[in-house]
Amino acid sequence: xxxxxxxxxxxxxxxxxxxxxxxxxxxxxxxxxxxxxxxxxxxxxxxxxxxxxxxxxxxxxxxxxxxxxxxxxxxxxxxxxxxxxxxxxxxxxxxxxxxxxxxxxxxxxxxxxxxxxxxxxxxxxxxxxxxxxxxxxxxxxxxxxxxxxxxxxxxxxxxxxxxxxxxxxxxxxxxxxxxxxxxxxxxxxxxxxxxxxxxxxxxxxxxxxxxxxxxxxxxxxxxxxxxxxxxxxxxxxxxxxxxxxxxxxxxxxxxxxxxxxxxxxxxxxxxxxxxxxxxxxxxxxxxxxxxxxxxxxxxxxxxxxxxxxxxxxxxxxxxxxxxxxxxxxxxxxxxxxxxxxxxxxxxxxxxxxxxxxxxxxxxxxxxxxxxxxxxxxxxxxxxxxxxxxxxxxxxxxxxxxxxxxxxxxxxxxxxxxx
Ligand SMILES: Nc1nc2c(c(=O)[nH]1)N[C@H]1C(S)=C(S)[C@@H](COP(=O)(O)OP(=O)(O)OC[C@H]3O[C@@H](n4cnc5c(N)ncnc54)[C@H](O)[C@@H]3O)O[C@H]1N2
Ligand code: MOO
Numbered sequence: 001x002x003x004x005x006x007x008x009x010x011x012x013x014x015x016x017x018x019x020x021x022x023x024x025x026x027x028x029x030x031x032x033x034x035x036x037x038x039x040x041x042x043x044x045x046x047x048x049x050x051x052x053x054x055x056x057x058x059x060x061x062x063x064x065x066x067x068x069x070x071x072x073x074x075x076x077x078x079x080x081x082x083x084x085x086x087x088x089x090x091x092x093x094x095x096x097x098x099x100x101x102x103x104x105x106x107x108x109x110x111x112x113x114x115x116x117x118x119x120x121x122x123x124x125x126x127x128x129x130x131x132x133x134x135x136x137x138x139x140x141x142x143x144x145x146x147x148x149x150x151x152x153x154x155x156x157x158x159x160x161x162x163x164x165x166x167x168x169x170x171x172x173x174x175x176x177x178x179x180x181x182x183x184x185x186x187x188x189x190x191x192x193x194x195x196x197x198x199x200x201x202x203x204x205x206x207x208x209x210x211x212x213x214x215x216x217x218x219x220x221x222x223x224x225x226x227x228x229x230x231x232x233x234x235x236x237x238x239x240x241x242x243x244x245x246x247x248x249x250x251x252x253x254x255x256x257x258x259x260x261x262x263x264x265x266x267x268x269x270x271x272x273x274x275x276x277x278x279x280x281x282x283x284x285x286x287x288x289x290x291x292x293x294x295x296x297x298x299x300x301x302x303x304x305x306x307x308x309x310x311x312x313x314x315x316x317x318x319x320x321x322x323x324x325x326x327x328x329x330x331x332x333x334x335x336x337x338x339x340x341x342x343x344x345x346x347x348x349x350x351x352x353x354x355x356x357x358x359x360x361x362x363x364x365x366x367x368x369x370x371x372x373x374x375x376x377x378x379x380x381x382x383x384x385x386x387x388x389x390x391x392x393x394x395x396x397x398x399x400x401x402x403x404x405x406x407x408x409x410x411x412x413x414x415x416x417x418x
Contacts (some may be wrong), residue, residue, distance in 0.1 A: 003282055007317060007352055010283040011087050014293055014322045017279065021183040021252060021326050028171055031163045031179035034224065035328040040157040042174035043148040050105040054142040057118055057131060058109035059096040061139040070113050070340045072119065072132040078254065080127055081106070098126055100144060103145055112142035150174050160330050167254035186324045187220045188247035189213050192258040192268070193306060196233040210259040211312050214305070215380060225324040235265035244271050248299040252326065255319060258306030260290035263364075268292045268303030278303070284352040285410070288314040307377040313354050313389065316410070335409045339367035345399040356382045357390040359407050369407050387412045 005013070023037040052058060059075060067073035069194060072400040081087045091097060091108035098352035099105070099112060112128030115125065123129025149170070151158045156174050157167065163179065171179070196210040197203050210232055228251065233243045240259065247254045259266040269292050272278045277298035283291040288310035292303030302319050304311040321332035339359055347353060355371040362368050369390045372382040388407040392399060399405070 001279065001281070004284050004289070005280060005282070006362060007283055007285050010280055010291065010293070010318055011321055013280055014300070014302070014318050015325045015332070017293070017295060018253070018322045018326050020328050021185055022178045024183045025180050028168055028177045028179055031171075031181055032165055032168050034179075034181045035160050035162045035180055035330070036157055037328055037379045038159050039155045040171065040174070041153055042156050042176070043229075044152050044175060046150040046173050046275045047144055047148055048327065049144055050144050050146045052099045052101055052103050052105060052112045052142060053144050054112050054114040055100050055143065056090075056112045056114040057096045057100040058100075059137070060091065060109060061096070061111040061137050061141070063135040064113075065136050067133045067136050069134045069159060072134045074121055074130055075355050077123070077125065077127055077129045077131060079106075091227040093115040096131065110139045110143070115140065117138040132267050142267045144171045147383070151199045159327060162329070180239070182326065182328045184224060185252040185323055186218075186250075187253045187255060187323065188251040188258045189216045189220065189223045189229045190233055190243055190247060190254065191229055192210050192233045192235060192240055192256055194265070195368070196232045196258075198232065211380060212304075212306070212308055216255055216315055217306065219312065220255070220323065221274060222328050223320045223331075225323045235259060235267065238266045241271045241275060244268075244296060244301060245275055248296040248301060253319075253323065254296070254299060254301040255304060256301070256313045259306045260303045260305045261291050272296060272301055272303065283314075283318070284351045285313065285317065286349050286353045289351060291318060291389065293318075294336070304379075307388040308380045309356065309377040309383060312380070312383055316389075316408075317354075318334040333408075336406050337367055337409065338404050339369035339390070339407045341390070341399055341401050341403050341405060342368050342370045343401050345371060345403070347394045348369075348392065348398060349397060352394060354408075355392065357407065358386050358387055359388045359409070359412065367407070369405065383410075388400050410415065 007399050017332045041415040064073040077098050078095045079100040082100040087106040099104050121130040121132050178182045191210045191213045197207050199209045213229045220227035233239050242283050259268045272294035278294040280293040282289050287306050290305040291314050304314045324332045357369050357371040360370050374382050390408050391406040
């Protein structure tokens with residue numbers, strides 16, 4: 001095992017070590033935002049029948065082919081149909097049917113003319129009236145054909161496609177009310193550290209609240225997983241070994257925070273090595289170089305560093321892709337845009353640096369990015385107050401203001417116009 005590996009190597013290693021969870025069938029609404037695990041087909045044609053796209057008059061286009069301003073064509077209205085009605089009569093020569101949007105197109109009609117451009121010559125425009133047309137209509141005008149969106153038996157969504165909110169509507173129209181998806185991975189979150197107290201308590205001397213578990217559980221949820229916060233584990237080899245061994249039996253993925261470096265009380269590396277296969281210990285990234293990964297009992301175990309920002313970046317860059325792989329996503333990353341640094345950035349390191357930063361739009365519409373002043377790896381606060389991570393290009397040269405860098409979009413609020 002290499003001591004320090006690149007982020008790309010780490011990601012390939014972690015994603016390569018996980019497998020999709022088994023397929024389960026969930027109610028349609030539960031599938032929003034998730035990739036489907038099998039091709040889906042429609043049970044009917046959608047739309048099931050040709051129908052009108054306008055409120056107006058259904059007719060044979062040929063009847064009004066010669067219509068003009070100075071030579072209007074006049075037709076007799078023989079029926080009225082609304083959405084849900086079916087007209088099964090005959091439209092004879094010189095006749096039309098008053099039709100509403102969504103109503104089934106009569107068999108004899110091939111076009112609809114909206115009523116705004118139809119004159120009423122006699123009557124009130126309803127059955128028995130005489131109406132006039134001053135322009136021809138193309139066959140098919142204002143007609144939505146049967147099967148426009150889907151054909152019965154046709155594959156409408158392919159395996160791997162992620163279902164959007166509109167997609168839920170599409171599937172409902174196609175009669176797909178249950179959807180096969182990969183089960184959400186059950187993720188155990190274990191905070192290690194003898195300094196930790198539950199966040200519900202006020203910490204005593206030398207103690208701090210366990211905030212990592214909450215953040216990692218939130219990250220796991222955002223990644224589509226089911227998060228389970230387990231009790232805090234004190235800094236002893238035995239306690240951590242027993243907690244990790246039990247979690248590896250009961251969960252699909254185990255995340256620990258803390259005890260990942262080389263201090264006297266850092267035990268995640270020896271624990272994973274003893275219980276299973278230790279595959280990674282250090283990644284060339286900042287914050288968060290101490291990133292442990294291995295397999296225990298067939299279960300992936302990821303040891304994040306204790307520092308909050310380091311744990312957060314490690315989760316986003318390495319655990320999130322793994323959890324998405326387990327759910328069948330083919331796209332693992334947060335969106336990335338390129339933006340100009342608004343100030344010189346002297347913060348450089350041979351490791352890849354992820355700066356907590358704010359992305360904004362300049363007046364000319366291009367993106368600008370401003371790193372947060374406090375880049376301490378010990379804090380969650382600056383991440384709450386920023387919306388992206390600006391990735392410094394590899395190398396140790398200072399980056400002058402105006403340099404263009406990748407920005408990983410994390411929590412971009414609606415008011416930032418992208
Ligand atoms: N001699 C060296 N010491 C350290 C190095 C180094 O290279 N040489 N790296 C530092 C960096 S960078 C990091 S990151 C940490 C990683 O070490 P650990 O994973 O062992 O982290 P801990 O020591 O357990 O904790 C670090 C820090 O984070 C706080 N913490 C831990 N767990 C939680 C939690 N659940 N909620 C909130 N805060 C937590 C903890 O109290 C510490 O302050 O090592 C550095 N040291
Ligand atoms: O591994 Mo540490 O993140 O650089 O705070």
